[in-house]
Amino acid sequence: MVSPAVTGATERAMSSGQRRIVLAEVMGFCWGVRRALEIVQQASRQGGRIAALGDIIHNPHVVQELQMYGIEPVDSIDDAHAGGFQWVAITAHGAGPSRVRQAMSLGLGVVDTTCPLVMKVQRLAERLVREGYFLVLFGDRDHPEVRGILEWADTTRAVVAKRAADLPWTVARGGEGQSPPRKVALISQTTKQTEAFLSFAEGLAGMVLPHGGELRVVNTICQPTWERQEALRKLADQVDLILVIGGRKSSNTARLVEVGRACGVPSYQIERVQELRSEWFEGVQTVGLSAGASTPDSVILETIQALVERGFEPPTQFWRLDDPDVDAFAE
C-alpha cells in the first residue's frame, strides 16, 4: 500500500517533471546497534583501552569513528592481551561463552554489547538442544552471530544451512540413505530474509515430517530486520531505482538489496557516497533510499545531499527509529 502523502509526492513529481527522493519508512541504525554504540562509548569514558572482537558493527565509518574513542578492532582475545588492552568488547552480534572465560582468565575486563535479541536466540538454541532437538540454524556459517549461537548451543547435533544441499541428510525420513532424526528444530540468523527462511522451512518440513517426525520452527529474524524488508517492499512500489546504503560485510544490507531486486526495481548497494554512478540515474524520476541496520545517519544524509546535487528534490518525509518488542521475541 502506498501512503497517500507519498503517492501525492510521486504524482506531483511526475506532473511537474521534478525528480524526487523517497525514503523507506524505517532504515539505518537499528535498536540493537544504537544500544551497542552507547554501551561501548560509555565504557570508553571510564578510561582504559578497549579492543573490539571484530567490528563492533559491520560499517567502516563507525569502526573509524570508534577508533577516535580508543576502541580498536582485534581478531582475537590473545591479540587484545598482547596489544596491552584493558577491556574486550563483545560486539552486538554476540560471542560464545568461551570468549568471556578466556578474557577474564587473562585479566581483561568485558564490555558486553550483545544485542538482547541475539541473546534470546542464543538461549533458545541452548533450550532446544536440551529438549532433544537436532538444531538447524538458517544462516551464514562464518558470521560471528552464527558462530556465537552455535557455541551457546554446545552440541555436535547442529548444522548451519542456507539450502537443502547444506543439510546432512540426503533423503526424507523413512527413505533409504541418510535421513533426518525424529526431532528437528529450525531457527534463523536474526538478519536473514523472511521469504528465504519460510521457503527453506517448507523444504525442511518435507524431509523431517514423514514417518512421525517433528519439526519445530521458530522465526528468529528480528523485528528491525523484517520491518526494514517490509518498508523496502513498500518503497519499491513508488520508485524507479533503489539505493541501499550499508557496509559490504553487513548481512541485513545485502538482504535489502535482494528484496529490492525481487520486487523488479534496479537496486544497488553503496558503502559510501563516492560509489554513486551517473548511469544508474539515466531516465530515473524517483529514487528510493534505504540503509542497513549498521549505517549511521551521517552517511544517509550525505547520500541525500549528493542526490540533491544531481537534481533530485529533497525528501518530504523522514524515517523513524525502531523499537522492537523484546519480551515477545523468540519465546
Ligand code: SF4
Ligand atoms: S539487526 Fe536485530 S539482532 Fe541485530 S543488532 Fe539490530 S536489532 Fe539486534
